[in-house]
Amino acid sequence: MIIIGEQINATRRRIASAIRARDAEAIGRAAAAQADAGADYLDLNGGDPSASAEVENVRWLAQVVQERTDVPLCIDSANPEAMAAGVELAERKPIVNSISLEDDRLKRCLPIVAERECSVVALCMADEGMPTGVDDRVARAGRLVEALTGAGKQPGEIIVDPCFVPVCTQPGTGADVCRAIRRIREEFPGVHVGGGLSNVSFGLPRRRLVNLAMAVAAVHAGMDAAIIDPCTPMMVPLVLAAEVVSGADEWCTSYVEAYREGALG
16 A cells, blocks of 8 residues: 555645745654654645745755654645656655646646656546546546556556545545545456545545545545545554455455554553
């Protein structure tokens, strides 16, 4: 499982305040906590209404995080300049989050990932809006994979995000996402599937419970990459256990290693 820690995101008030104040200690603590909890990558979102400010935010975040941890970066931006700046400062091969089928975004961002050594989150979003149902997600995944492999990316460098949308706004969408994950894994061998899982619980009380349930279901369907908060109690242990039950963790190797490292709680 590729675990991408989601905490360092300017949409979170605490993080936004730390970015504005250039509070390196607060950002460093968030980075270290996620690394200790099992994150394989750290998502950096320096979103700002000003495009130039976002570029500077990403540069600052990349510097601060890499001074405090050796976990690779996931550069989270739809701003091509910020995206490029983050990738160029990355000391280890990063992930770019994300490219979509939205025409302007694809045209502006595809050359950046084509020219640089990075993996890519490919979001099944298009100019028509969010995907609906299973077939739409799979069709959009195919278009994204075609565009990215055509630009030189290997299947293993692509993480297809089927769009985890709030389950309270689209009845049945959780099941649709799981069915789409299974089909994408079957139809596009070598490609990873996963994304912003915690979106599913937006608008609901006790969001952690919904996120945990979705994580287990998605892993069983074949999800092998997730943008989550690894510091959420029991999130990483449940994901590891779900991989054991689903057969994704062959011979239970990752689970046993995590136990030996004291990572199962």
